[in-house]
Amino acid sequence: MAKCDICDKKISNGRRISISRSQVSRRAKRSWKPNVKKIKINDNGTIKSIHICMRCLRSNKVTRAL
Numbered sequence: 001m002a003k004c005d006i007c008d009k010k011i012s013n014g015r016r017i018s019i020s021r022s023q024v025s026r027r028a029k030r031s032w033k034p035n036v037k038k039i040k041i042n043d044n045g046t047i048k049s050i051h052i053c054m055r056c057l058r059s060n061k062v063t064r065a066l
Contacts, residue, residue: 001008002036002038002051003036003051004034004036004051004052004053004056005050005051005052006050006052006053006056006062007053007055007062008011008036009034009036009055010034010055011031011033011034012031012032012033013029013030013031013032014029014030014031015020015027015028015029015030015041016028016029018040023045030063034053035053035054035055036051036052036053037052037053037057038050038051038052039052039057039064040064040066041062041063041065042063042064043066047065050062
């Protein structure tokens, strides 16, 4: 999956831990994927297509091309 071109958010890796009887019993590898979409933006009159996460889109860091 692509990363955000604005904030460089990308896949982060870690471990899923299942806890039973107050002890860590199992660990499994897991990856968290950001909500990245490919949209068209208006960049000084030119239309570009970039990957952007929804947090950057929601906070109006770019203007969408209509």
